[in-house]
Amino acid sequence: MGLANKTGFTATWAHVVVGDIFVTRWIWKRSLNLNLEVWPIRLSVFFGVMLMPLGLLLHLLFVKIKKNRLPKFYEV
Numbered sequence: 001m002g003l004a005n006k007t008g009f010t011a012t013w014a015h016v017v018v019g020d021i022f023v024t025r026w027i028w029k030r031s032l033n034l035n036l037e038v039w040p041i042r043l044s045v046f047f048g049v050m051l052m053p054l055g056l057l058l059h060l061l062f063v064k065i066k067k068n069r070l071p072k073f074y075e076v
Contacts, residue, residue, distance in 0.1 A: 016052075024048035027059045036062055 003009050027048050031041040040062040048055030 020049060020052045023052060023056060027055060030063075031059065034063060034066060036066060 003012055024045055027044050028041065031044060040058070044055050044059040044062060046055070047058055
């Protein structure tokens with residue numbers, strides 16, 4: 001098991017942190033490209049750093065809401 005020793009724990013922790021950083025950066029950049037409002041960006045990025053699955057879920061939810069509010073001829 002990866003968490004059974006110090007080396008495995010450190011490698012797992014580093015993998016999680018790096019993954020969170022890259023996914024949170026993706027959330028932030030995509031939010032800016034889609035012109036989301038400030039509060040959904042802040043909320044998604046905050047939870048992206050603190051609790052990644054929730055941050056990603058919030059981001060996808062906000063994007064879906066924005067797409068549903070756009071006219072059909074304008075796709076994001």
